[in-house]
Amino acid sequence: MNILILGASSAIAQAVIDGYVQRGATLLLVARDEHKLRHIADDARIRGAQQVETLCLDAATQGASQQLEHWLETLGLPLDLALLAYGSLPDQAECQTDLARLAQAIEVNFTSAALLCSLLANRMAARGSGTLAVISSVAGDRGRQSNYAYGAAKGGLSLFLQGLRNRLHRHGVKVLTIKPGFVDTPMTAQFDKGALWAQPQQVARGIIKAVDRGQDVVYLPGFWRAIMWVIRLIPETLFKRLAL
Amino acid sequence: MQTLESWGRLPKNSSPVLNWHWRHQAPALPAGETILPFGNGRSYGDSCLNLAGSLLHTRSLNRLIHFDAQAGILTCEAGVLLSEMLAVIVPQGWFLPVTPGTQFVTMAGAIANDVHGKNHHRDGTFGNHVLQFELVRSDGQRLLCSPQENPAYFNATIGGLGLTGTITWATIRLQPIESNQIDNESIKYGNLQEFFHLAAESDGSHPYTVAWVDCAARGRRLGRGLFMRGDHAKGASRPASKLALSCPIEPPFSLINRASLNAFNFCYYHKQRKREQHSRIHYAPFFYPLDAVSDWNRIYGPKGFYQYQCAIPVANAEPAMQEILERIARSGLGSFLAVLKMFGNMPSPGLLSFPCHGATLALDFPNMGERTLKLMAELDKVTLAAGGRVYPAKDARMSAEHFALFYPQWRELEALRDPQHNSTFWQRVTAL
Numbered sequence: 001m002n003i004l005i006l007g008a009s010s011a012i013a014q015a016v017i018d019g020y021v022q023r024g025a026t027l028l029l030v031a032r033d034e035h036k037l038r039h040i041a042d043d044a045r046i047r048g049a050q051q052v053e054t055l056c057l058d059a060a061t062q063g064a065s066q067q068l069e070h071w072l073e074t075l076g077l078p079l080d081l082a083l084l085a086y087g088s089l090p091d092q093a094e095c096q097t098d099l100a101r102l103a104q105a106i107e108v109n110f111t112s113a114a115l116l117c118s119l120l121a122n123r124m125a126a127r128g129s130g131t132l133a134v135i136s137s138v139a140g141d142r143g144r145q146s147n148y149a150y151g152a153a154k155g156g157l158s159l160f161l162q163g164l165r166n167r168l169h170r171h172g173v174k175v176l177t178i179k180p181g182f183v184d185t186p187m188t189a190q191f192d193k194g195a196l197w198a199q200p201q202q203v204a205r206g207i208i209k210a211v212d213r214g215q216d217v218v219y220l221p222g223f224w225r226a227i228m229w230v231i232r233l234i235p236e237t238l239f240k241r242l243a244l
Numbered sequence: 245m246q247t248l249e250s251w252g253r254l255p256k257n258s259s260p261v262l263n264w265h266w267r268h269q270a271p272a273l274p275a276g277e278t279i280l281p282f283g284n285g286r287s288y289g290d291s292c293l294n295l296a297g298s299l300l301h302t303r304s305l306n307r308l309i310h311f312d313a314q315a316g317i318l319t320c321e322a323g324v325l326l327s328e329m330l331a332v333i334v335p336q337g338w339f340l341p342v343t344p345g346t347q348f349v350t351m352a353g354a355i356a357n358d359v360h361g362k363n364h365h366r367d368g369t370f371g372n373h374v375l376q377f378e379l380v381r382s383d384g385q386r387l388l389c390s391p392q393e394n395p396a397y398f399n400a401t402i403g404g405l406g407l408t409g410t411i412t413w414a415t416i417r418l419q420p421i422e423s424n425q426i427d428n429e430s431i432k433y434g435n436l437q438e439f440f441h442l443a444a445e446s447d448g449s450h451p452y453t454v455a456w457v458d459c460a461a462r463g464r465r466l467g468r469g470l471f472m473r474g475d476h477a478k479g480a481s482r483p484a485s486k487l488a489l490s491c492p493i494e495p496p497f498s499l500i501n502r503a504s505l506n507a508f509n510f511c512y513y514h515k516q517r518k519r520e521q522h523s524r525i526h527y528a529p530f531f532y533p534l535d536a537v538s539d540w541n542r543i544y545g546p547k548g549f550y551q552y553q554c555a556i557p558v559a560n561a562e563p564a565m566q567e568i569l570e571r572i573a574r575s576g577l578g579s580f581l582a583v584l585k586m587f588g589n590m591p592s593p594g595l596l597s598f599p600c601h602g603a604t605l606a607l608d609f610p611n612m613g614e615r616t617l618k619l620m621a622e623l624d625k626v627t628l629a630a631g632g633r634v635y636p637a638k639d640a641r642m643s644a645e646h647f648a649l650f651y652p653q654w655r656e657l658e659a660l661r662d663p664q665h666n667s668t669f670w671q672r673v674t675a676l
Contacts, residue, residue, distance in 0.1 A: 011265075011304075035268050043307035047332055186265055 002077045004028040006059060006068075006116060007086025009036040011185035012135065015204030016083060017044055026051040026077065030068065031086075032058045053077075059086055060104075060112045065119045078127055081211060082120045084113055084134040087154075089187050095149035102149055109153035114160050121164050125171040131211055132168075133176040134161055138219065141179070141228045144244040165216060176210055177217045181224040248299055251541050252288040254548035254611060254640055255668070259294055265304045267321055267412040270380055274298055278666040279382070281406040283323060283350035287357065288551040289640030291405050291669035300410060302352060308332065309413055316418040317375070322352035322411045327535075330527075338418040339476065339527070341373035345583075347532050352377075352411040357637040358403030358594040361531070362452035362474075365588035369599055370416075371402035372592055377414035382664035386412075391593065400660040403594030405636060407661045407670060424484070425477035426452070426530040430521045432513070436467030436566055440603075443586040446473045452530075454585045458509040459569065459578035459607055467569050469584070470516060477524055484526045490538040498545040498610040502576040509580055534581070544610045549579070550640055552620055553598075553606035555587060556632040561603035564630035568605060568623055575619050582607035596657050598635045606638065617641055636669060647673035 003020050005013050008029035017027060021044050029044075031037045034056045041052045055071045057064055072079075090105035117134060124130035139147050140155030158177050165175035182188065182197045203220045210218035219225040234242075249257050262279065264271050273279055278297035285292060293299070305321035306328065312318075313336045318329060326340060327347035333339065344359040353359075358371040367373070376390035379397055387409070389398040401408045429450075433442055439455055446453050450473035457469040534540055541549070556564045565584070572578045582605070589601035609616045624646045627634060633650035634642050648654065658674065 036266055039266065039268075039307050039309075042309055046308040046311045186263070189263065 001025045001080050004079050004082040006030045006084045008040055009033060010085045011200040012203050013085035015201045016207055019204055019208045021047045021049045024048055024050050028053045030055045030057050059116060060108045065115045069119055079130050081131045090149055092147050092149055105149045106153045110156045113157050121168055124173040125168055128172045131174040131176060133178060133211055135178045138179045138181050138224050138228050142231050174214050176215055178207055180220045248282055248285055250289060250292050251286050252548050252550060252640060253541060255290055257293050260298045261301050262298055263301045263304055267305055273382055278664055280665060280667045281410045283353035284348055286346055286349045288638045291636050291667055293668045294666060295668045316420060318418055319415040320351055321413045323350050325350055333418055334424050337420055339421045341417060341419050342367055342370045343531055346535055351414050355402055355411060355414060356404060356406045358592055358597040360599050362454045364599055365447040365586055366451050368590035369592040369597060371594045373417045375415040375417055378412045379409040380412055381409040382662050399593050400595045400657050403597040404657060407665050409662045421476045422478050424481040424527055425524050426474045426527050427477045428474040428523050428525055428530055430516060431471040432516050432519050433471050434468050435465055439467055439584060440562055442471045447586055451475050454583055457582040457584045458513045459572050459582040460506045460509045462573045474530055484528055489536055491540050491542040494542045495545050499543045500579050500610045505580060547611040549611050550609045550616060551638040552623060553635040553638045554627040554632050555600050555604045556602045556630045557600055558602040560630035564626055565603055565605060567626050571622055577609055577616055577619055579608035595653055596651055644673050644676045
């Protein structure tokens with residue numbers, strides 16, 4: 001089983017890697033920081049991964065998709081699963097006044113992700129198999145004043161994946177949209193944690209299960225499906241008055 | 245905010261938590277405030293807490309760095325659990341050189357408490373098998389510590405309770421094994437004298453020895469129990485049992501009281517009919533019987549519990565243990581988790597290491613307030629008079645006076661303590 005992970009140093013990705021290492025998978029790991037990448041790769045090799053390959057790459061830079069494509073071409077390993085796990089949570093207030101910051105948030109969370117998804121989808125479609133799993137967010141289900149820069153990028157990504165899924169279905173390629181709620185990771189270190197917060201290991205187990213089942217969309221933990229259903233039901237005339 | 249707690253669940257913890265995620269990136273420490281590294285919270289008392297400052301959680305440092313499967317040398321990050329090491333090393337024919345009674349402690353926690361196990365009489369403490377580690381001081385200095393490099397920090401950090409800095413990774417030497425099975429003998433014995441005879445007879449022939457003690461038995465049955473001795477089996481490995489229990493909720497009061505204690509101990513002792521029982525079992529039930537019940541510490545209810553562990557030098561071991569066991573049996577305050585073992589004479593590099601050549605007794609006490617504290621203070625006096633000491637990793641209440649007499653070398657550790665590191669335990673026992 002060959003698995004590509006983009007954003008391998010994210011807390012959720014590391015927990016997913018642990019899960020697939022136990023199955024003796026071959027891992028193709030991509031992350032920005034070469035130290036982190038080496039730490040994760042060494043660990044995966046010792047714990048029993050079949051083979052581990054690494055690529056140090058910032059997905060949000062020009063030419064990232066060409067670099068990734070070239071690397072995959074050189075390795076020549078057919079992908080059974082590609083997980084896109086990177087993302088960045090910008091400060092909403094900053095995005096409102098600093099347009100460069102807003103552009104960057106959209107670039108990282110939407111544009112670069114959409115480009116890489118297209119690349120991977122095309123490769124999988126050509127082979128007629130594979131699963132593309134992408135970490136979006138419950139924040140993309142409805143725009144809220146506290147988080148709409150990130151939410152819009154993730155919402156756009158969810159929509160993009162929906163289209164991709166529709167397109168790839170007849171090619172035998174599965175597309176999984178992963179919508180985690182609050183997860184206790186370095187990305188959310190500055191938040192106070194309450195009862196709704198999940199651990200990355202719990203979310204990783206949910207991702208692996210959803211991939212195994214061939215699901216289309218998964219909320220993690222599952223109760224977020226109900227919460228977001230209610231939130232989407234609120235009429236806009238009322239929703240705009242809420243302090244969310 | 246994350247809330248971490250100690251295994252005895254007292255005192256209650258409320259410190260803010262910082263997380264350390266990558267070994268090459270030290271987190272920014274809060275200015276003007278103390279910190280204490282926190283692994284997996286298996287220390288019983290307040291040696292893993294820092295109520296006056298923050299905790300630096302190191303469980304995210306859970307990566308293996310290098311494993312030489314030919315030589316049996318493992319290097320991993322500070323927060324890797326022993327269970328995670330075993331999952332990798334046992335299938336390749338290696339075992340931990342020393343293991344405590346739970347596999348849910350971290351590498352750095354095992355070093356910081358210089359933990360011991362059933363093979364202390366042969367192999368010493370965990371610290372005896374540590375080859376090197378990295379110690380990060382709060383001023384950003386990174387010290388490679390080994391018996392050759394920075395030996396003062398090496399010795400002070402082994403058993404140093406996290407006070408000398410933060411360990412980010414360490415290298416240990418493993419022991420070779422043929423299978424994951426243990427040949428175990430359980431011998432029913434009638435009193436304390438018999439324990440000492442059995443230990444003297446077995447410690448030369450068996451690498452692992454320990455006794456479970458019926459701490460409710462009195463009179464001529466004082467100290468009776470089941471003596472267990474074992475060794476790694478030759479031959480093939482077998483799969484582990486998948487049985488997993490847990491204590492999912494906290495009962496409103498302690499389930500351990502005088503009646504349940506007496507009944508349990510009586511049944512456990514008499515469950516074994518024959519004097520000797522031989523079995524071949526997986527290493528997990530042999531070394532980690534309590535790990536099969538996750539969160540077992542909740543059975544003591546919301547008030548939590550104390551554990552008492554003392555070591556008595558060999559010359560005074562028998563009379564002192566006799567007195568300690570008599571006091572415990574008379575009080576009726578003990579629990580069913582009482583173990584007795586002989587320590588060997590291998591010195592540990594650890595400056596504040598607990599074991600000494602002699603006997604050690606460990607048992608839990610449900611928290612019954614004053615009565616429990618009074619009993620343990622009496623036991624301290626017996627231990628002190630016999631030239632022994634009490635184990636900091638288990639303690640939440642020994643007095644500063646007693647601590648200074650148990651560990652006169654504490655000032656050497658204090659001199660090497662990182663100025664920004666401290667613990668509730670250390671503040672308590674050094675407040676003379």
